Amino acid sequence: MPAKATKKTKNNEAKDNCLIIKSAHAEARVWVYSPTIIRVNISKKFNEADESFAVIQQPQANISVKEKDGLTVVDTGALVLKINPQSLQFNFYTADGCWLDGDYERFGTVWDDAKWSNYRKMQPDARFIGLGEKTGPLDRRGQAYVNWNTDAVDYGPKxxxxxxxxxxxxGLHGKETYGLFLDNTHRTYFDFGASTDHKMYWMAADGGDLNYYFFGAQGVAKIIQDYTWLTGRMEMPPLWSLGYQQCRWSYMSAKEVLKVAGKFRKKKIPADVMYCDIDYMDGYKIFTWNKETFEDPKAMLDELKQLGFKLVIIVDPGIKIDKTYKQYDDGIKKNYFAKYVNGDLYTGEVWPGRCHFPDFYRADVREWWGKSFSALTEPGVEGFWNDMNEPAAWGQNIPPIVKFGDKPLSEVRNVYGHQMSRGTYDGTRKLLKGKRPFVLTRAAYAGIQRYSAVWTGDNTANDAHMLLGARLVNSLGITGVSFTGVDIGGFSGNPTPELMVRWNSLGVYTPMFRNHAMIGTVRREPWEWGRDNETIIRKDIEQRYRLLPYLYSAFYQSAQTGLPVCRTLAIEHPFDFNVYNEAYQNQFMFGDNMLVAPAESVAKKVKVYLPAGNWYRFSSGEAIKGGDVVKADAPLTDLPVFIRAGAIIPMQSVVQNTAEPGDGMLELHIWDGPQATEFTYYEDDGATYDYEKGAFYKRTISFDPAQQLVTLSTVEGTFTSRFKEVRMMMHHTDGHLKKHKPSELTNEPMVLKC
Structure with missing residues (x-):
């Protein structure tokens, strides 16, 4: 059937909070969600249930519509949408009339049976950032991408x-910013001028609606805040999950897990987490333990607890076909598994052999799945690693005739991992009875931050992957996912000692700090790289633990505003062309005040772009004027990290795990600068949800450079800080560090002289 463009409208009406425009081939509906968020949905056949896996907000009760110069106009006060009812084309403007984005006048939206494509005008200076876990450069202009969740074994930088x-x-052009979220779970396509002579960009889908949310706030950070308001924000993670995590496919027995954990303590290398990959199970059956190698899980968990470790274990969606297996028997009896279109159960092969796959789109299936975690939580597990949930099966090509209830695979593949993670989160939160679970997932869809952390899958041990990992983490941050990580050292292949050391130093400034490797590769534990390298790795891990007060406060900011912990420089400097330069595109801010410049393992010096302002080298205290490129020393002992002038960074003494009380001293590091600054400091118990009931400790720390004073506001919340004293650490422009005498930390306002 030939493709058809949308035709002249037959009807145009505003009904309650929805504008409806009908044409010969499609119907458009428009809602306002906030002054800076407008939703547009164009469909041939609307599903009146109008469900979203990502969006948690509802549209406003009313919509303001008027007709002007032959156009239908929606005006929110901050954003103006002008619709041509003849061509069904949409254009968005700021309140003062600046054009932001809209349909390309030659085509607009084109339908080809169930498929559609939407063509949008591209400005000569346009840039595009985002799309989450996508390879390629920071600026997506000239690139094309497909969304189809895939078990991307041994993926490369492209x-x-x-x-x-x-x-x-x-999107960015001129001095304007806008955002667009296409809420469609089918296979979708984005082409940012890669093949259109840079006149237009386009997006398309194999099915479903052209259903998008347009964001008109000015400023990248404001758009991220709006997007995460719409799709939800993360909750506070368990504090232990921010410590160092040691993983491998596989630690083959409880004895080996405890041996590795014990060696961390013996060598005084801080760590909080051990992992069990697939070999802890009985025949790779989910929710079971190998009775020979993990014969007493509770005893293992109890000993790990005494050592100050938590355990994270892997779960896959494939349920082994085995009549003696409880989860299989339950699933068959209750009709919980995916089927072919003729009603036969779908069978795919993964680690256990022949398997069925749960229909996680059903609430009762997710509840059953969540309750099954009791086999893991009862011995003491608090971390749950969702893998193989694209979903993956050997051969990588689950047939399109597979259905999950009434949902064909083609419609919902991209959200399978999201729903599995949702079931894991909901179930384990109930089972842990007030404790926060740590949930990690490989596959995801927009909104996953409400349920899970993510990592970037099966990377490879080389410098290109290490640098790509930084870009992937930063890009995921743009799309609302703050708790992210990579397999440090590379999942496949064997890193050189230099690569291992360098990657570990970058891990310090990655939200999830996890070392992981594939079976058959060299061991990756910190002591496996020689005594000198072990010393460097220990020092860097210790730095992570010293920074935990700063990092936990950054996660609080994420939970409140949606701003990520790791931030591409494009968030703060979207119109600075240096930010997009290939040489500097991997740089990022770690929280508000620390700029990290990833460096290859063999590099002795690297070029670093420091945005306008004054900066300090973290390691040396050297003051540096920004707005230019500097050539920074980059020995393996000192990853280039820079501190913004005026920065306030709370730190603590080194502890061996997050459960250790430490010495009770909170260090407030202040880097002198010309402007007054402030920092929101946050604590809670790091373990429960009591913070939702007011059991937290929050205060604003302010630096006044003119008076050389630091002020701590009155404490908000009922939680008692783990720190008893506070010490000022003043970093001056001449490189001098002045260490002040400790002061008692009180809940009342405090003024400290620099």
Whole structure:
């Protein structure tokens, strides 16, 4: 059937909070969600249930519509949408009339049976950032991508698609910013001028609606805040999950897990987490333990607890076909598994052999799945690693005639991992009875931050992957996912000692700090790289633990505003062309005040772009004027990290795990600068949800450079700080560090002289 463009409208009406425009081939509906968020949905046949896996907000009760110069106009006060009812084309403007984005006048939206494509005008200076876990450069202009969650084994720096789908990007041109979230779970496509002579960009889908949310706030950070308001924000993670995590496919027995954990303590290398990959199970059956190698899980968990470790274990969605297996028997009796279109159960092969796959789109199936975690939580497990949930099966090509209830695979593949993670989170939160679970997933869809952390899948041990990992983490941050990580050292292949050391130093400034490797590769534990390298790795891990007060406060900011912990410089400097330069695109801010410049393992010096302002080298205290490129020393002992002038960074003494009380001293490091600054400091118990009931400790720390004073506001919340004293650490422009005498930390306002 030939493709058809949308035709002249037959009807145009505003009904309650929805504008409805009908044409010969489609119907458009428009809602306002906030003054800076407008939703547009164009469909041939609307599903009146109008469900979203990502969006948690509802549209406003009313919509303001008027007709002007032959156009239908929606005006929110901050954003103006002008619709041509003849061509069904949409254009968005700021309140003062600046054009932001809209349909390309030659085509607009084109339908080809169930498929559609939407063509949008591209400005000569346009840039695009976002889409989450996508390879390639920071600026997506000239690139094309497909969203189809894939078990991307041994992916490379240009592989697409990968494991996750985040159809949200931010566009920039002139001095304007806008965002667009295409909420469609089918296979979708984005082409940012890669093949259109740079006149237009386009997006398309194999099915479903052209259903997008347009964001008109000015400023990248404001758009991220709006997007995460719409799709939800993360909750506070368990504090232990921010410590160092040691993983491997596989630690083959409880004895080996405890041996490795014990060696961390013997060598005084801080760590909080051990992992069990697939070999802890009985025949790779989920929710079981190997009775020979993990014969007493509770005893193992009890000993790990005494050592100050938590355990994270892997779960896959494939349920082994075995009549003696409880989960299989339950699933068959209750009709919980995916089927072919003729009603036969779908069978795919993964680690256990022949398997069925749960229908996680059903609430009762997710509840059953969540309750099954009792076999793991009862011995003491608090961390749950969701893998193989694209979903993956050997051969990588689950047939399109597979259905999950009434949902064909083609419609919901991209959200399978999201729903599995949702079931894991809901179930384990109930089972842990007030404790926060740590949930990790490989596959995801927009909104996953409400349920889970993510990692970037099966990377490879080389410098290109290490640098790509930084870009992937930063891009995931743009799409609302703050708790992210990579397999430090590379999942496959064997890193050189230099690469291992360098990657570990970058891990310090990655939200999830996890060392992981594939079976058959060299061991990756910190002591496996020689005594000198072990010393460097220990020093860097200790730095992570010293920074935990700063990092935990950054996660609080994420939970409140949606701003990520790791931030591409494009968030703060979207119109600075240096930010997009290939030489500097991997740089990022770690929280508000620390700029990290990833460096290859063999590099002795690297060029670093420091945005306008004054900066300090973290390691030396050297003051540096920004707005230019500097050539920074980059020995393996000192990853280039820079501190913004005026920065306030709370730190603590080194502890061996997050459960240790430490010495009770909170260090407030202040780097002198010309402008007054402030920092929101946050604590809670790091373990429970009591913070939701007011059991937290929050205060604003302010630096006044003119008076050389630091002020701590009155404490908000009922939680008692773990720190008893506070010490000022003043970093001056001449490189001098002045260490002040400790002061008692009180809940009342405090003024400290610099």
């Amino acid at each position: 592989t697409d698609p990968l494991y996750k789908t985040f159809p949200f990007f931010i």
